[in-house]
Amino acid sequence: MVQDADFVWMDGEVVPWAAATIHVASEAMLRGASIFEGERAYWSAEHDELYLFRHEEHLQRLRQSARVMRMSIPFTDAEITAGCVELIRRHGWRDSVHLRPVVYFGEGDAHAFRPQDIRTGVFILAFQRSSKPSLFSGIRSCVSTWRRNPDVAAPSRVKSAANYHNARLAQVEASLNGFGTPVMLNLAGKVSESPGSCFMMVRKGTVVTPPVTADILESITRETLITLLRDEMGVPVLERDIDRSELYVCDEALFCGSGQEVQPIVSIDHYEIGAGTPGPITAALQKLYFEVARGLHERYRHWLTPVYRQAAMVE
Ligand code: PMP
Structure with a gap:
């Protein structure tokens, strides 16, 4: 970095x-x-x-x-x-x-x-x-043997440095096993998030993502994508618990975060997702996300803070 x-x-x-x-x-x-x-x-x-x-x-x-x-x-x-x-x-x-x-x-x-x-x-x-090249090729993921911090011990909602010891264990394990970013389950055994991003999958045309009570960080990208899916793409979004086995039967999957942006997942635990390439909803969402972030959609300009114009105003 x-x-x-x-x-x-x-x-x-x-x-x-x-x-x-x-x-x-x-x-x-x-x-x-x-x-x-x-x-x-x-x-x-x-x-x-x-x-x-x-x-x-x-x-x-x-x-x-x-x-x-x-x-x-x-x-x-x-x-x-x-x-x-x-x-x-x-x-x-x-x-x-x-x-x-x-x-x-x-x-x-x-x-x-x-x-x-x-x-x-x-x-x-x-x-x-x-952005990383994997943004377009997709990554191979796995389910971590490490569980996400539970809210009753170290709330994932808090973006504290200490929470990232948990994240590090999961990421290093996945890397040693030859995978990219892993999926972490919470103590209830439901899908939570990754060490540094949130998770979404597509099943039968609906985007499904764990709720904010699934021991996730309340991701700003997750919220952004939910808005874009519903309001711009007309894709229904469900916030509900996700079982581990659903990861193996979904049509598309992605990680999202400020750092990971909109990262397609092409396999999880060696189960190929969809055609084994980034799915169509994921690719369209990724394109839209970058357009919005670059100020090309007037409707979302209030999400942007200009750096150089702002600097000129400060001087
Ligand atoms: N979960 C974790 C554990 C993270 O570190 C991040 C990155 N901040 C996210 C989710 C995504 O959050 P955001 O979209 O706000 O960057």
């Missing part, structure tokens, strides 16, 4: 990459006490502009994670947005960008949560990141 960034936004200012350090005794380091967002900005050649995609919704989810973790974010949404814009502008990128705002606990008592008792810091990382 670390490719080409020269700067980091840290606690209110843009600093050189090498200066963005945190003490080893911080709670973030010792116990994974941090929350974060992963969002993208898309370059629109048509508009000569870079758009943050659904940035406001990412900030809302960051605040939701903070609330559950009893963290106080010491910056306003406007300040964080200005930080994202400034960071990209300093790099001058005119290509797809991945942004990662992080809120963390610094040094202090392990159980402290009040701002006066523990330092809470914020930083934003940004990288240029283009």
